Amino acid sequence: MKNTVATFAAMKTRGEKISMLTAYDYTTARLVSDAGVNAILVGDSLGQVMLGYSSTIAVTVEDMIHHGVAVVRGAGDALVVVDMPFMSYQVSVEEALRNAGRIFKETGCAAVKLEGGAEIAPVIRRLTAAGIPVMGHIGMMPQHVHQYGGFKMQGKSVQGANRIVEDALAVECAGAFAVVLECIPAGVAARITERLSIPTIGIGAGAACDGQVLVNQDMLGMFADFRPKFVRRFAEAGDLMRSAFRAYDAAVKSGDFPGTDETPGA
Numbered sequence: 001m002k003n004t005v006a007t008f009a010a011m012k013t014r015g016e017k018i019s020m021l022t023a024y025d026y027t028t029a030r031l032v033s034d035a036g037v038n039a040i041l042v043g044d045s046l047g048q049v050m051l052g053y054s055s056t057i058a059v060t061v062e063d064m065i066h067h068g069v070a071v072v073r074g075a076g077d078a079l080v081v082v083d084m085p086f087m088s089y090q091v092s093v094e095e096a097l098r099n100a101g102r103i104f105k106e107t108g109c110a111a112v113k114l115e116g117g118a119e120i121a122p123v124i125r126r127l128t129a130a131g132i133p134v135m136g137h138i139g140m141m142p143q144h145v146h147q148y149g150g151f152k153m154q155g156k157s158v159q160g161a162n163r164i165v166e167d168a169l170a171v172e173c174a175g176a177f178a179v180v181l182e183c184i185p186a187g188v189a190a191r192i193t194e195r196l197s198i199p200t201i202g203i204g205a206g207a208a209c210d211g212q213v214l215v216n217q218d219m220l221g222m223f224a225d226f227r228p229k230f231v232r233r234f235a236e237a238g239d240l241m242r243s244a245f246r247a248y249d250a251a252v253k254s255g256d257f258p259g260t261d262e263t264p265g266a
């Protein structure tokens with residue numbers, strides 16, 4: 001059955017956990033969807049794991065559309081959410097609507113995600129009023145990395161924690177259908193999950209969240225540049241790929257590949 005924003009709401013009501021993974025291409029989207037994962041995020045983390053940037057800052061609307069279209073083609077029943085990249089929604093509500101409208105129409109995704117709390121509420125309100133479902137993203141917001149001085153946990157002080165709770169309430173009140181809580185203390189995430197009627201999707205925010213999201217290259221053990229503490233590696237696909245590439249290299253160089261079976265007409 002196709003996952004929709006209504007599915008998310010119903011799962012929260014029933015107390016069922018929501019699974020979400022990132023994907024940036026057709027083949028991965030098909031594999032994720034075949035596994036029964038509820039939602040796929042075309043995250044602007046593609047800046048790091050697909051394009052090799054050190055942060056998400058340089059990612060463009062065109063990048064998101066390029067990858068989003070491919071993921072939607074392979075997503076099957078998974079709900080696809082596409083990130084709005086840095087500076088595509090901060091300048092004005094009108095520009096945010098124009099960019100979200102392009103992402104929504106040109107990719108065929110089900111929703112967009114954007115970072116920010118109370119300050120971004122007018123944008124969330126305008127997008128949802130136009131019929132574009134919005135997933136919020138608060139706590140550690142990767143597009144603010146230079147302001148934090150690195151990828152650092154947020155909400156450790158009482159004041160910081162209270163601000164994140166206020167942000168969560170503002171995002172819900174503005175009309176978001178769900179909110180990502182990134183890298184905040186588990187107790188703060190539990191407080192927010194308890195207070196909100198929309199689902200919380202955690203990443204580095206503990207087990208009380210209504211769902212979880214991970215970057216697929218992280219959980220597959222493929223991305224070595226940066227390893228967040230909260231990631232569980234469900235496979236060592238990086239090792240597997242390296243050894244397959246080595247075997248291929250050796251087979252080509254020794255003349256073992258292609259063999260007769262792999263030679264058309266032989």
Ligand code: KIV
Nearest residue numbers: 022043044045180203
């Ligand atoms: O861009 C991304 O992949 C994200 C997740 C880390 C939540 O925003």
